[in-house]
Amino acid sequence: MNPLPAALAPPRRVLMGPGPSDVSPRVLAALAAPTVGHLDPYFLKIMDEMQKMLRSVFCTTNELTLAVSGTGSAGMEACVVNLIEPGDRMLVCRNGVFGQRMTDVAGRAGAEVTPLERDFGKVFSPEDIAEAVQRVRPKVVGIVHAETSTGARQPLEEISRIVHEAGALLLVDCVTSLGGLPVESDGWEIDAAYSGTQKCLSCPPGLSPVTFSPRAVEAIEARKTKVASWYLDMTMVRSYWGEERAYHHTAPINMNYALHEALRIVLEEGLEARFERHRRNHLALAAGLEALGIEFAVAKEHRLPMLNAVRIPTGVDDVAVRKQLLGTFGIEIGGGLGPMKGKTWRIGLMGETSTGRNVLMFLAALERCLADKGAKIDPGAGVAAANAAYADM
Amino acid sequence: MNPLPAALAPPRRVLMGPGPSDVSPRVLAALAAPTVGHLDPYFLKIMDEMQKMLRSVFCTTNELTLAVSGTGSAGMEACVVNLIEPGDRMLVCRNGVFGQRMTDVAGRAGAEVTPLERDFGKVFSPEDIAEAVQRVRPKVVGIVHAETSTGARQPLEEISRIVHEAGALLLVDCVTSLGGLPVESDGWEIDAAYSGTQKCLSCPPGLSPVTFSPRAVEAIEARKTKVASWYLDMTMVRSYWGEERAYHHTAPINMNYALHEALRIVLEEGLEARFERHRRNHLALAAGLEALGIEFAVAKEHRLPMLNAVRIPTGVDDVAVRKQLLGTFGIEIGGGLGPMKGKTWRIGLMGETSTGRNVLMFLAALERCLADKGAKIDPGAGVAAANAAYADM
Numbered sequence: 001m002n003p004l005p006a007a008l009a010p011p012r013r014v015l016m017g018p019g020p021s022d023v024s025p026r027v028l029a030a031l032a033a034p035t036v037g038h039l040d041p042y043f044l045k046i047m048d049e050m051q052k053m054l055r056s057v058f059c060t061t062n063e064l065t066l067a068v069s070g071t072g073s074a075g076m077e078a079c080v081v082n083l084i085e086p087g088d089r090m091l092v093c094r095n096g097v098f099g100q101r102m103t104d105v106a107g108r109a110g111a112e113v114t115p116l117e118r119d120f121g122k123v124f125s126p127e128d129i130a131e132a133v134q135r136v137r138p139k140v141v142g143i144v145h146a147e148t149s150t151g152a153r154q155p156l157e158e159i160s161r162i163v164h165e166a167g168a169l170l171l172v173d174c175v176t177s178l179g180g181l182p183v184e185s186d187g188w189e190i191d192a193a194y195s196g197t198q199k200c201l202s203c204p205p206g207l208s209p210v211t212f213s214p215r216a217v218e219a220i221e222a223r224k225t226k227v228a229s230w231y232l233d234m235t236m237v238r239s240y241w242g243e244e245r246a247y248h249h250t251a252p253i254n255m256n257y258a259l260h261e262a263l264r265i266v267l268e269e270g271l272e273a274r275f276e277r278h279r280r281n282h283l284a285l286a287a288g289l290e291a292l293g294i295e296f297a298v299a300k301e302h303r304l305p306m307l308n309a310v311r312i313p314t315g316v317d318d319v320a321v322r323k324q325l326l327g328t329f330g331i332e333i334g335g336g337l338g339p340m341k342g343k344t345w346r347i348g349l350m351g352e353t354s355t356g357r358n359v360l361m362f363l364a365a366l367e368r369c370l371a372d373k374g375a376k377i378d379p380g381a382g383v384a385a386a387n388a389a390y391a392d393m
Numbered sequence: 394m395n396p397l398p399a400a401l402a403p404p405r406r407v408l409m410g411p412g413p414s415d416v417s418p419r420v421l422a423a424l425a426a427p428t429v430g431h432l433d434p435y436f437l438k439i440m441d442e443m444q445k446m447l448r449s450v451f452c453t454t455n456e457l458t459l460a461v462s463g464t465g466s467a468g469m470e471a472c473v474v475n476l477i478e479p480g481d482r483m484l485v486c487r488n489g490v491f492g493q494r495m496t497d498v499a500g501r502a503g504a505e506v507t508p509l510e511r512d513f514g515k516v517f518s519p520e521d522i523a524e525a526v527q528r529v530r531p532k533v534v535g536i537v538h539a540e541t542s543t544g545a546r547q548p549l550e551e552i553s554r555i556v557h558e559a560g561a562l563l564l565v566d567c568v569t570s571l572g573g574l575p576v577e578s579d580g581w582e583i584d585a586a587y588s589g590t591q592k593c594l595s596c597p598p599g600l601s602p603v604t605f606s607p608r609a610v611e612a613i614e615a616r617k618t619k620v621a622s623w624y625l626d627m628t629m630v631r632s633y634w635g636e637e638r639a640y641h642h643t644a645p646i647n648m649n650y651a652l653h654e655a656l657r658i659v660l661e662e663g664l665e666a667r668f669e670r671h672r673r674n675h676l677a678l679a680a681g682l683e684a685l686g687i688e689f690a691v692a693k694e695h696r697l698p699m700l701n702a703v704r705i706p707t708g709v710d711d712v713a714v715r716k717q718l719l720g721t722f723g724i725e726i727g728g729g730l731g732p733m734k735g736k737t738w739r740i741g742l743m744g745e746t747s748t749g750r751n752v753l754m755f756l757a758a759l760e761r762c763l764a765d766k767g768a769k770i771d772p773g774a775g776v777a778a779a780n781a782a783y784a785d786m
Contacts, residue, residue, distance in 0.1 A: 001449040001660050005442035008650050010426050011435055023428045032425035033403050035416045035597050037725045042404055049398035056394040070463045073642040077624045105623045198643055204428050206645030228621055230498045231467045249466040250591055252599030257401050267394050332430045
């Protein structure tokens with residue numbers, strides 16, 4: 001091949017989209033540490049440490065807690081295909097793209113899927129779930145804790161009680177919430193949860209932390225059929241992460257190094273402090289956006305602190321603003337997905353990205369882009385409101 | 394969690410096992426480059442460049458050539474689940490652990506699997522395949538080019554002709570061969586091939602290069618059922634890698650950076666020069682091992698240059714020698730898998746690991762370990778024979 005592509009020289013972005021988020025230089029350095037073998041005693045020790053740290057972050061004592069060797073969507077598939085056998089009934093709560101995805105994944109796994117629908121941006125009430133589980137009698141109920149496509153936060157505690165009273169297992173998508181919002185796996189009795197590394201854990205994308213409750217493990221052990229995916233079969237994956245150390249696949253060594261360091265950073269900060277940081281920066285950003293006349297797409301009580309879905313002001317060109325933010329300032333934000341395409345922006349403040357300086361810089365840059373595109377705004381109002389919000393905290 | 398695990402400080406190994414292989418500092422530096430978004434124009438350019446470089450390495454013009462976001466086993470699963478629909482007949486050639494794995498993966502995908510068995514370390518003749526395809530009339534024939542568990546190299550050209558005459562598709566495992574041995578995807582009319590990054594491409598594990606011929610793409614497009622795996626569904630994955638850039642899953646950005654640089658290194662050296670380097674170092678290692686009285690587990694004409702499977706000398710403790718190599722010298726080699734466990738060592742000379750200095754260092758270290766464990770060897774004979782072999786080349 002002639003000529004060869006030039007060597008990599010990625011631009012430095014500020015990642016304020018729906019993920020990936022900014023990555024700490026400590027994590028990038030860990031990523032570049034010397035590769036060792038997947039059965040090297042050193043790597044086995046790292047795996048043990050990762051399992052312990054993942055349990056802390058998931059607030060669980062679940063033995064089966066580990067990082068799947070794929071991105072968050074692989075984690076979703078891992079949870080579904082291990083819990084579902086062909087013909088099993090599954091209720092999937094759909095109020096965004098990731099609920100839709102779970103329906104698709106479950107159907108492919110052979111589940112008899114009943115979707116429970118709500119508009120994008122809305123959440124499910126305990127009554128919604130109670131009615132549906134009585135009607136469907138599912139083996140598994142799947143729900144999204146933090147819908148990355150809509151910015152809505154789903155309360156889970158009451159729903160979990162209802163799901164378990166109906167004898168079902170609770171499967172929760174925590175891709176965007178883990179590390180930025182409380183995920184009380186044991187406290188809320190979640191049976192299976194998956195996340196991604198590139199959101200509030202601020203590690204590059206590539207792995208998916210998962211955790212399975214003892215009840216979920218029982219369901220897996222009681223299967224009559226093999227798990228549809230060899231790669232994601234937890235009965236084999238856990239023999240590699242467990243005491244047997246049975247070779248399954250070659251683990252992504254350096255990605256695991258990176259997650260190890262990212263988890264150390266999360267736990268150094270402490271979960272409570274981290275949640276509080278996400279909350280404060282969200283409130284300051286919200287104050288700034290509102291001062292610019294920009295509305296949220298989600299009711300106040302259900303907004304995610306790490307992902308702010310807002311309506312694009314009337315007359316403002318979605319793509320033009322995002323291009324200017326990226327081209328002039330190197331700031332990435334996300335567009336809308338599904339029915340929200342062209343109508344919303346998704347502004348992420350996840351993990352390392354969630355800082356006061358990013359909030360102020362973004363508001364300042366957004367003011368410029370909006371003014372350049374002819375939007376009527378009160379110059380300086382966004383930054384002033386955010387600074388006032390910080391002063392009040 | 395208290396106390397936190399210490400920061401990473403992996404030991405520096407020389408990776409002479411069955412993979413991962415040694416990683417160039419250039420690739421580690423690329424891995425640690427700043428993360429950008431998965432739809433960033435910069436990353437889309439990198440993806441295009443990777444596709445071009447992967448086509449060069451696979452010796453193909455196949456449009457559908459890309460890196461699956463999982464390790465080599467995910468690539469195996471991707472090829473199988475996209476080509477197979479429930480009830481399809483598949484012939485799987487099993488002469489090692491990876492042929493066995495493919496049987497398992499195909500069965501889970503709903504294939505009617507017929508395994509064709511040969512002893513570990515043996516290869517299949519064209520006559521073997523001709524008889525089997527006539528008997529089974531399969532949709533897909535799966536075979537392993539370089540069996541990582543046995544060190545055997547499977548000739549493919551003649552077999553490909555027979556498979557196509559019988560109207561079947563040829564699926565080839567190139568995990569260990571790609572970048573170390575010719576893989577003539579177009580020349581041999583391979584319909585689907587998968588590899589891993591951590592063998593002769595010398596990138597950390599985590600991605601799986603795959604390529605599908607136009608005939609394979611037709612078969613995928615003619616499916617009546619959805620691909621069993623959402624994550625590995627090529628009809629969606631290709632819309633992200635193709636012009637549509639449709640969001641599917643968040644690509645492992647930094648792992649793709651690393652593979653980009655690893656491919657640049659492969660093509661800078663040139664495929665022919667790279668194959669020749671693997672061949673020479675293998676021959677020198679073989680001369681050295683034979684001078685120490687160590688026999689290969691595979692007939693000379695079928696030996697892989699990048700993976701040397703040898704019989705452990707009688708009376709020598711498998712684990713004790715490998716522990717001493719790792720503990721005293723930081724050299725990793727592999728033990729045997731399946732029926733070869735405890736009976737063979739697997740000595741890898743893959744990609745960056747395949748150097749003259751590694752061959753000499755390994756032989757010198759092995760002499761010491763064998764002598765320490767009471768084996769009768771001729772001191773210095775291994776190193777001398779390898780040096781003589783190099784002098785003769």
